[in-house]
Each structure stands twice: as structure tokens, then as C-alpha cells.
Amino acid sequence: MRVEAIDLTRRFGDHLALDRLSLSIEPGEAFGLLGANGAGKTTFIRMVTGCLLPSDGTVTVDGISPSASPTAVQARLGFVMETSRLYPELRVRSFLRFIGGARGLSGSALATAIDRVIERFQLESTVTRPIGNLSKGFQQRVSLAQAFLHDPPLVIVDEPTGGLDPLQQAEVQEILRGLRGRRTLILCTHDLHEAESLASRVAVLRHGRLVAEGNAKEVLREGETLDLFRSSVGIET
């Protein structure tokens, strides 16, 4: 599934959150969107998912504009938000049943889809527990599971390892590594190593502008880009 942005711009009052961003993500590609907090990554994602309208420019998913047909785009994508953006009071199976139902799945198709993601994300031991009682690592697995329930051709993952301990980070990264190549994956992160290990191509955003784009290993080893990124996240070079 191809995602294309042309001169995509978003303003919030006087603040320019995204400045004429143009990029293209090819079908089946694992694409990393890198940048410090406030660089414009989430703004871009919100426009791709149809949650936010662009101020200028266009974005399309498989040729469909999320601004004009948000539900058509949302039916084709799975969205993994940062941890804790779930319903802590719901049990894992109830939550997955809700998301599947909202996606239009019912009856045996829903039961099969739930069993499939429970197995894939190794949630067997947690299905009857409230989400709020799970560790952050398991909560992120639940978040991933809901995004894959309807087997979407595009998956967007926003800061998948934010707030996780190193062991949980490694687990989630391992899961994401296994998902590459079968569908288009957009990964938003401010973790250089995560982007390098999971994405085949990356774009680096800074203050809403695209400052570098290309092969992950090449871009992230380019001294200038690396310095620019490190300075934007407050790391001394």
C-alpha cells in the first residue's frame, strides 16, 4: 500500500507543525519516521489516519485521501499508539472483541481473528486479565494485536517502545521485525537504533521539515544527519 505526501503542511495557529513535507512510502516497505518530540511525526501520522486535516498539500493512502474518505483509509490500516492508550478496565479478550466488532468482524470470523492475534502476539496468559493490570510490555502487545486483527495492508506504529524497559523494548522490536515485508509499515520513533534495525528507509524530521531521507543505514551513518538528529533530541555530539 503506497502512502504519498505532497507539500503536506499543518499549522496550529502561528505554529508550523509540518512544513511542505513531500515523501513517498512504497508498498511493503518498512519506513521509519525519525525526529525529536515536536518534530512533526505524530502530526504526519494523524493526517495519514484521517484524524487531522492538512492546512495545505495532500496525503493519499493507496490513492485515497484520508481527508475526504477517512473511513475508507481507516479500514485499510492498523494503528498502534503509544503504550497506555488503551482501556485499562477492559479485559484483553473483551477489548479485542470490541476492536474486531468496530472493524466489522463478527461471529466465527471475529473469533478466528482474535485467536490468530492472541497466538501471534503470545497473549494466551493474559486474555482474561484487565489491560490495566498488565505490564507495559504486554499492554504494547495488546496494542499491536488490535492493529493486526483485520490483517491490514498498512500498519502505523507510533513510538512502539516508549516507556518500556530494555527487555520489553527488545521483545516489541523482535515482534515488529517479524512483521516486516508482508505489509507497509510506518514506524515513528526517536530511537536511532530502533529505526536502523527495523526500517529499510527512513526520513528525518526537524521542526516540521524533512532534513534527510533515504536508505536507513546510509542516512543514519551520515555524520551530518546524525549530528543534526542528535542535536535536535538534545544529545551532545
Next chain:
Amino acid sequence: MTALLALIRKEFASLFALPTAYLTLTMVALVTALIFFDHLRIYNQTLFLYATTTMGGFSSDEIPDYINLWDAVFFPVMETLGLTLIGVVPLVTMRVFAEERSRGTDELLVTTGLTPTTIVVGKFIVTLLFVTLMMAVSFVYPATAIERGGLGFQHLAAVFVGLSLYSIALASIGLVCSAFASSQLVAAVSAWAVAFVFWDFAWIHPFVSEGVAGFLDAICLHLRYGSFAEGIVSLENIVYFVGVVLVALAAARFSFDLRRVGA
């Protein structure tokens, strides 16, 4: 329809997974009981006063017409219940949208493909059912007064319909406030404020023209609600309450568009 049913099931599960729902139902039952028995106590004391030998004994001729179960218990209970519901209903509605927003699940909801209209309708249906349950809990006492007052089933039904419509209108106001607020506290306080303003405009009559006063009376909750308490079910009042609900739902739906624009 599958999506709507899934949302309704999830809303019920979320609502009853937290103590708020049980506490609200218990609070409504307790407050209604307190209001009812307090008025009943006053009524009994008044009766007892008239029944004393110095007042002429138990002869009914000695008891004025206005000392009756209807005027001494039922109407004051309904009046106080109307005000109590303004306090209670926003406690139920404050979380409906504001909680989703404060914990960041609003975008999860939207990106699952649920349309804003489905979300608003689903959440409204659950709120409506909960408020009706609340009414069933609180209606026991007014029903007792009506039954003992010998007013019959039709009057009872009219009062229940009025009470439910009034509560649903309050819930709709609460939903709109929740849809536009980012915090539950702001949602509750703004719903209280709006509901109190719309409760009764009589205080403003001396300051406005007769035409404006008539218009304000036409949109105030108290007079519409009071008419049901008298056992009158008029189409005009039903249309009024249904209108409040529809305007509120449209406003809540509009809040989704505003968020997409980023306002």
C-alpha cells in the same frame, strides 16, 4: 450495525467495570429516599398536628384541603428530584467523551473505522439506558406517593415518561459538554452550569420584554418537566425534549469535525 453493537457492549463493560456507575445508582436511590421520607415526615407531622384534640381530633373536616399527599409529598419530591438530577446526571455523562480524550483513546476509536456519528449514537444509547435505569431506581418513591394518592396508572406512566425525558435531556446536555471538554471536571461543571441556566428563567422576567420572557419560558426545562408531573403528556413537550436531544447529538457530532480541523 456490528460496529455500533460492539461499541455499545464496550461502553457498558467500561461503565460497569468502574465503581462510578454503582455509586451513582446508589446515590440516586439514597437521595431520592431521603427527599421522599423527609417530605413524608413533614406531611405526617402536619397530619398529626391536625389530629390532636386541640385541633379537633381526627375529623377530616378539620384538615384543610391543601394538606394532602399530593401537594405535601409528591410535588415537592418531584421538584427536588428535578434539581437533584441536575447534580447527578452530569456525573454520569462527564466521562463519556472527556475520558476518551484525556487518556488518548479517542483517536484509537476513530481509527478503528467507527464513524463519528456511530460513536455519538452508541455512546448516547448507553447513556440513555443508564439514565433510564437510574430513573427506575429513583421512581419507586414518587410511584408510591402516586399509588397511595389514588391517582392511577396513567398518571404514574405520565410522570415516569416525563422524568425519563427530562433526565435524557440532561444527559444530552452533559454529553455535549463532555464532547467539547478535555477534562471530566470541566465537562461536569459546564453541564451543571448549562442545566441550571436552562432549569428556570423566571428570575430573568423582570429584566426582559414579554416576548423574550415567553421565549425563555418555552425553552426552560422546569415548566416542561412540571407539566408531566401534573400527569399531562403533551406532544409539544415531547417534541421539546426530543429537540434538545437532537440538537445535543448534532453538537457532539460537530465536535469531531472541529477536532479534525484542529480547533
